[in-house]
Amino acid sequence: MKFNSALGLLTLVGGASSSLTITTNTNKNPLVSSQNTTVVPNTFIVELQPDFHPDLQPKERFSKTKPGAKPGYRVRQQYNSTDFFYGVSVSFDNHVDLGTLRQTAGVKNAWKVALVPRPEPYVLRGAPKISKGSLPNLRGSAKINQPLAMGNVQKLHDQGIKGRGVQVAIIDSGVDYRHPALGGGFGRGHKIALGYDFVGDDYTGDNAPAPDQDPLATCVDGGHGTHTAGIVGMEDPKNQGFGLVGVAPEATIAAYRVFGCEGSTSTEILVASMLKAAQDGADIVSMSIGAYDIWEEVNPFDEVVTRLTNHGVAVVAAIGNFGTAGVYSTSAPGISTNSLSVGSIENEVYPTVYSAHDDKHKAIDYVSVFPANSLGRVEVYQLGTGLDVPIDANVSSGCYQPAWDALAEATIDWSKTILLMSWVSWCGSSWGQAVDFGVQSILVSQEEEQLIVVDEPQDPTTLLFLDLPNSKQLVKNLSQLPAGQKYYLTFDGNKPSYAANPLPRTPDDFSSYGPTIEMSLAPKISAPGGTILATFPLEAGGYAVLSGTSMATPFAAGSLALLKSQQPHLSVQELYARLMTTASPVNEPGSNQVASTARQGGGLINVYAAVKADTVISPSELTLRDSATPAPQKITITNQSKSKKKYSIQHSPASFYRVYYNYLTGNTDYSSAGGSIPLDVPASAQFSQSSLTLGPGQSASIQVQIKPQHDDWPWSMPVYGGFVKITSDDAAYSIPYIGVPYNRTEVGPIMHNVTTQVPYDSPGILKLRADDLFLANGQIPTPNIDSYNWSLDLSKSFIPVFRVDVLLPSRFIRFDLVPANTSFVPSIYGFDPDAHIDYKPPSQAILPGFLGVPTYGQLFSITVDDAPSNSPTISQPLINHFFAQALVYPALTNDDNVTYNISSGDYRPLLRALRWNGNEANPDDYESWLGPVIRADIPSDEFPSDA
Numbered sequence: 001m002k003f004n005s006a007l008g009l010l011t012l013v014g015g016a017s018s019s020l021t022i023t024t025n026t027n028k029n030p031l032v033s034s035q036n037t038t039v040v041p042n043t044f045i046v047e048l049q050p051d052f053h054p055d056l057q058p059k060e061r062f063s064k065t066k067p068g069a070k071p072g073y074r075v076r077q078q079y080n081s082t083d084f085f086y087g088v089s090v091s092f093d094n095h096v097d098l099g100t101l102r103q104t105a106g107v108k109n110a111w112k113v114a115l116v117p118r119p120e121p122y123v124l125r126g127a128p129k130i131s132k133g134s135l136p137n138l139r140g141s142a143k144i145n146q147p148l149a150m151g152n153v154q155k156l157h158d159q160g161i162k163g164r165g166v167q168v169a170i171i172d173s174g175v176d177y178r179h180p181a182l183g184g185g186f187g188r189g190h191k192i193a194l195g196y197d198f199v200g201d202d203y204t205g206d207n208a209p210a211p212d213q214d215p216l217a218t219c220v221d222g223g224h225g226t227h228t229a230g231i232v233g234m235e236d237p238k239n240q241g242f243g244l245v246g247v248a249p250e251a252t253i254a255a256y257r258v259f260g261c262e263g264s265t266s267t268e269i270l271v272a273s274m275l276k277a278a279q280d281g282a283d284i285v286s287m288s289i290g291a292y293d294i295w296e297e298v299n300p301f302d303e304v305v306t307r308l309t310n311h312g313v314a315v316v317a318a319i320g321n322f323g324t325a326g327v328y329s330t331s332a333p334g335i336s337t338n339s340l341s342v343g344s345i346e347n348e349v350y351p352t353v354y355s356a357h358d359d360k361h362k363a364i365d366y367v368s369v370f371p372a373n374s375l376g377r378v379e380v381y382q383l384g385t386g387l388d389v390p391i392d393a394n395v396s397s398g399c400y401q402p403a404w405d406a407l408a409e410a411t412i413d414w415s416k417t418i419l420l421m422s423w424v425s426w427c428g429s430s431w432g433q434a435v436d437f438g439v440q441s442i443l444v445s446q447e448e449e450q451l452i453v454v455d456e457p458q459d460p461t462t463l464l465f466l467d468l469p470n471s472k473q474l475v476k477n478l479s480q481l482p483a484g485q486k487y488y489l490t491f492d493g494n495k496p497s498y499a500a501n502p503l504p505r506t507p508d509d510f511s512s513y514g515p516t517i518e519m520s521l522a523p524k525i526s527a528p529g530g531t532i533l534a535t536f537p538l539e540a541g542g543y544a545v546l547s548g549t550s551m552a553t554p555f556a557a558g559s560l561a562l563l564k565s566q567q568p569h570l571s572v573q574e575l576y577a578r579l580m581t582t583a584s585p586v587n588e589p590g591s592n593q594v595a596s597t598a599r600q601g602g603g604l605i606n607v608y609a610a611v612k613a614d615t616v617i618s619p620s621e622l623t624l625r626d627s628a629t630p631a632p633q634k635i636t637i638t639n640q641s642k643s644k645k646k647y648s649i650q651h652s653p654a655s656f657y658r659v660y661y662n663y664l665t666g667n668t669d670y671s672s673a674g675g676s677i678p679l680d681v682p683a684s685a686q687f688s689q690s691s692l693t694l695g696p697g698q699s700a701s702i703q704v705q706i707k708p709q710h711d712d713w714p715w716s717m718p719v720y721g722g723f724v725k726i727t728s729d730d731a732a733y734s735i736p737y738i739g740v741p742y743n744r745t746e747v748g749p750i751m752h753n754v755t756t757q758v759p760y761d762s763p764g765i766l767k768l769r770a771d772d773l774f775l776a777n778g779q780i781p782t783p784n785i786d787s788y789n790w791s792l793d794l795s796k797s798f799i800p801v802f803r804v805d806v807l808l809p810s811r812f813i814r815f816d817l818v819p820a821n822t823s824f825v826p827s828i829y830g831f832d833p834d835a836h837i838d839y840k841p842p843s844q845a846i847l848p849g850f851l852g853v854p855t856y857g858q859l860f861s862i863t864v865d866d867a868p869s870n871s872p873t874i875s876q877p878l879i880n881h882f883f884a885q886a887l888v889y890p891a892l893t894n895d896d897n898v899t900y901n902i903s904s905g906d907y908r909p910l911l912r913a914l915r916w917n918g919n920e921a922n923p924d925d926y927e928s929w930l931g932p933v934i935r936a937d938i939p940s941d942e943f944p945s946d947a
């Protein structure tokens with residue numbers, strides 16, 4: 001019954017548009033699974049009234065969930081803090097309805113428990129094993145700590161500001177505190193001074209957690225938390241490691257482990273860990289964790305985050321790594337109103353580059369965490385050698401199978417040979433053959449400027465990467481070789497240097513885009529998170545380069561620690577505001593356009609500016625919501641310095657995004673879907689004044705009127721943004737704004753009057769053979785009325801597939817079959833209301849239905865609570881998400897959740913989708929589609945009516 005839109009998302013990366021998914025009414029799978037977030041059946045986080053004593057967990061209270069039913073239950077987590085959050089997580093033996101649970105006495109609120117997938121950053125390189133905590137000395141000329149320069153942290157460290165006295169809690173996969181750069185131990189007096197393991201090594205999300213007091217994680221797959229802890233607080237000891245320094249190396253770190261060595265964690269454990277972090281005295285909680293979620297209102301963290309921040313505990317959380325899905329691809333708890341959500345910016349350098357040289361002592365530099373000196377002197381063997389074809393990108397990238405066949409034929413000693421391949425991303429999958437042929441190391445060259453970001457290295461092969469200049473140099477060296485002569489490289493350089501990153505200081509493509517469905521700014525800030533070198537478990541070599549909003553998050557948490565150490569009196573919201581208004585907006589990758597605020601929030605953290613700021617700007621963001629003519633905004637500027645300051649006010653529009661960009665050309669063909677291609681469609685701004693002068697302590701307000709471009713295509717989900725810039729002689733401040741340029745209430749959630757990629761209009765019906773549910777094979781039914789028949793032999797069933805695209809957000813969608821002669825007046829007719837039809841009413845009981853509309857029963861209904869991850873309700877930030885419901889068997893469900901067969905006769909489909917800001921109980925607040933007559937032929941011997 002549920003629609004899995006992850007399919008639409010996953011198949012779309014790369015631009016294919018054939019991602020229509022059909023949902024059948026045969027699937028009664030209780031798991032709503034998509035985007036890898038999975039709801040645990042009948043399991044809830046329940047917030048209890050504060051006067052509700054947990055020792056009196058009255059079975060009778062929970063058992064009131066349904067008349068007559070007395071489900072047993074098991075308490076899984078207890079949340080005992082009356083300050084922060086008071087409640088339990090419970091698993092019921094039987095089905096329990098969330099709405100009923102919320103209305104149970106003693107219950108304040110309740111949420112479904114969901115599994116949260118472990119963060120999977122891109123691992124750049126594996127590394128040799130290290131024994132007994134001794135690390136190599138890899139001091140070189142590398143810009144090892146370039147992220148500190150990017151975030152203007154270095155200048156504070158130079159002044160001795162390193163986060164002393166501030167406690168940062170890291171909720172992650174545990175930490176290898178044996179690492180010398182992380183203090184080598186655990187407990188009071190150590191860098192990792194506190195912590196807790198909520199789960200144990202073997203926890204996967206599907207089994208019982210085995211908590212203990214020690215957050216140590218030594219498994220390689222648990223390395224994530226060692227990396228994030230390092231970004232906050234690492235300090236390589238003298239003569240060991242690279243000389244890495246974290247953002248706040250004098251902060252106290254508390255490590256809370258919520259992932260085992262494999263698998264997921266759950267929202268109930270995350271809530272428990274957030275509460276413990278706060279109770280243990282955290283000033284800042286850093287969460288490089290996210291469950292895909294775009295509605296602020298449904299995630300169970302919101303309440304906890306709000307309580308924490310009200311008690312002075314900041315919650316810094318990753319916005320997610322779903323950026324390739326485009327706008328509205330955020331995660332929770334990042335989207336919680338009071339979280340500081342963090343997006344990722346690419347490093348300016350590849351931090352670890354080593355030199356090899358050929359026999360003429362010409363250097364070739366390669367990107368790798370550690371030097372590959374165990375290779376020694378090796379022959380370079382280019383893929384494609386031995387063929388009678390010129391070696392071009394196609395041949396040497398492995399796309400050309402004869403090149404692999406030739407390699408299989410050749411006699412090569414792979415212990416003394418490195419395979420040279422060119423990197424063309426779309427040929428990656430053929431590379432597995434290298435391992436089959438015994439290849440031990442691969443030198444990867446580039447054909448064009450490409451960011452080196454690689455998923456899990458293909459064990460047991462060593463992958464070494466060349467940037468573009470070194471790729472060109474190597475190919476040139478090879479081409480200059482006399483015929484028949486072999487080319488050797490000797491790997492013996494052991495001092496790292498660095499190389500230029502091709503996408504320096506721009507938002508990473510993986511970094512999730514906001515806004516939230518409620519159109520709040522997300523992420524709020526950005527930090528270096530792409531190509532980040534930091535600590536890793538000793539068993540895995542001690543260091544790794546990872547990329548992800550997971551890496552940006554501890555950077556922001558560390559920055560907040562530096563700021564808090566200098567401004568301890570500021571509230572959490574004031575700390576966030578300082579970071580946001582002093583951040584530096586960055587451009588789109590490879591462009592002069594300012595990157596959308598949906599992508600970068602306030603911009604790249606400039607923590608020095610945040611600490612030194614002597615002007616306070618309020619508010620720190622303008623959320624303009626949904627309007628073509630947003631209300632004027634007021635910005636207040638306060639000069640807290642001891643001297644007079646003149647401020648000038650300017651507008652800096654940022655790029656514009658939409659999910660379906662083809663609309664810009666006026667093309668109403670809905671087929672060409674795009675991610676979020678930055679478009680140059682700037683908003684304009686007017687200010688009440690362009691400059692002002694304020695004496696010490698003085699404060700004044702300006703009026704700001706932002707006007708988005710006119711937009712005719714709301715269903716393409718346009719998002720605009722930009723910055724108001726306020727500059728004085730010695731400082732620059734910026735206030736990000738974001739909005740959508742149409743009124744959601746007026747537009748309504750159902751897409752209509754456009755042609756879709758399949759050959760018919762939406763909303764509509766297609767007739768399909770039940771064993772061949774490809775929309776492209778469907779027939780367009782005759783207008784107003786058509787016949788359909790059902791059989792247990794699906795090849796004989798010609799059934800209706802209802803196609804309704806709910807593309808703008810709707811919190812509640814309900815789909816019924818109603819009497820064909822219904823008097824209901826829909827917003828959208830799927831037939832000619834004046835056409836005369838002689839109805840054949842079925843011998844089917846008519847139910848009271850919903851909001852006064854009699855019905856024969858429901859096809860489905862979906863609320864926002866069904867979708868901690870996604871469902872048609874979230875409609876449809878995900879690219880190319882269409883919504884088709886096939887009635888494979890002639891069965892409906894009544895309001896008591898009983899499913900029954902219907903009988904032959906006439907029916908109409910009715911879909912109602914709640915408008916933005918609508919009241920579920922008000923019929924006028926729905927947009928609706930009423931379809932043509934379904935004349936159903938249902939053999940009662942095959943489908944006995946059991947109603």
Ligand SMILES: *[C@@H]1O[C@H](CO)[C@@H](O)[C@H](O)[C@H]1NC(C)=O
Nearest residue numbers: 010035036037117118119120
């Ligand atoms: C998420 O789902 C995709 C597709 O099913 C799968 O390839 C990937 O491994 C999953 N990731 C996690 C973290 O479970």
Ligand SMILES: *[C@@H]1O[C@H](CO)[C@@H](O)[C@H](O)[C@H]1NC(C)=O
Nearest residue numbers: 054055077078079080081272
């Ligand atoms: C919460 O309180 C109950 C009852 O007093 C106790 O058994 C339980 O251990 C406490 N749980 C936590 C996490 O403190």
Ligand SMILES: *[C@@H]1O[C@H](CO)[C@@H](O)[C@H](O)[C@H]1NC(C)=O
Nearest residue numbers: 625626627628743744745746
């Ligand atoms: C959007 O339209 C509705 C209905 O016309 C109106 O009530 C609401 O004020 C409008 N919202 C904005 C932000 O203009």
Ligand SMILES: *[C@@H]1O[C@H](CO)[C@@H](O)[C@H](O)[C@H]1NC(C)=O
Nearest residue numbers: 747748751752753754828829
């Ligand atoms: C859609 O088309 C119908 C029929 O042509 C028309 O009456 C209606 O106004 C159109 N709606 C929109 C939103 O364009």
Ligand SMILES: *[C@@H]1O[C@H](CO)[C@@H](O)[C@H](O)[C@H]1NC(C)=O
Nearest residue numbers: 028029030095097896897898
């Ligand atoms: C309907 O009942 C089935 C089976 O008991 C259950 O799995 C499902 O979640 C229920 N759905 C609703 C909306 O209550």
